[in-house]
Amino acid sequence: MARMDRLMRLMDTLRRLPQPVTAARLSEETGVSLRQLYRDIATLRAGGALIDGAAGVGYTLTEDPVLPPQSFSRLEIEALMLAQSGLDQIGDETLKKAGRNAMARIIATLPDRQARQAMHTVMRSWRQPDKRPPVTVDLDLLREACWEEFSLVITYRDLQERTTTREIWPMGLSYSETSLLLLAHCRLRQDYRHFHVSRIASLAPGTESFRPNRVGLLRDYIQQRGYDRNRSPRRGEVG
Structure with a gap:
């Protein structure tokens, strides 16, 4: 685990658990x-x-009173909690946990009145x-490849x-709600494709790096396809 991720996880745990919390529990x-x-x-x-x-005694985290508390309107709090609720419906377990940790961090910095509002929000998302x-397949590896801009070798079963x-x-x-799609530049087809992640049978790190070309690739994709976030990929764009 990266050092910064480890320290952030420790801070999140100190905020979340009843205090004082023992070193054994934190470990x-x-x-x-x-x-x-x-x-x-240290x-x-x-x-x-x-x-x-x-x-041997336990640790207590005191939020720094010098720093101003986070402040949101009631509607902004509703929007944040609704986003978290939606993530719980469509995200994988790693994303769900990250979302809950982020929300706990936000709530921990709210004034008491707003923290109570966050625990008593009106709106919730739900899906069948x-x-x-x-x-x-390993979604953590897939996300890492997107962020770090290295290729993947996949075994894929298309819609045919x-x-x-x-x-x-x-x-x-x-x-x-119905699919998880991966936008990628397919080196076999030399074109952009949407892959149904559920149809990827295996994946492994490849031999190519496309850093720092991701922004340019996305710009080219948008120009070629005519970007509309509400439309589904055309048949030729899938797989």
Whole structure:
């Protein structure tokens, strides 16, 4: 786990758990050794975090009173909670957890009245379950390839049930209630394609890097297709 991700997870855990929280509980929740945990506590304190307590006693995080609290209108709070509720409906487990952690971080910085509003929002999203085919490949690797701009080799079964192995440049994921689509530049077809992630049988890191070409590729795609976020891909764009 990257150092910054580890420190952010520790801060999130300190905000989320009843305090004081023991080092053993923090170690269990964050998945690091006690020795590493003590180092991370020291690093956060050196960076300005107000963490009281010690090993064997428990730790308490005090939000810095010098910093102004986050402030949102009631409607803005509703919008944030609705977005989180929608993510819980369509996201995979990694995204759901990230969304919940982000929301907990936001709520922890709200004044008491607004924090209570966040726990008593009116709007919720809902969808019928089991409308989207299951995904069997590693979505964390897929997202990493999009962010880090390296190619993937995939085994793919298209809508005509033909199976091919090809190298692609993954550019972005599109979530909906019925499908999860991957926009990529297919090196086999030398064109842009939308792949149903549920139809990818396997994926592995490829040999090519398309950094820093992603922005240019997306611009070309938008110009070629005539971008409309509400339309579905045309038949020739899929697979």
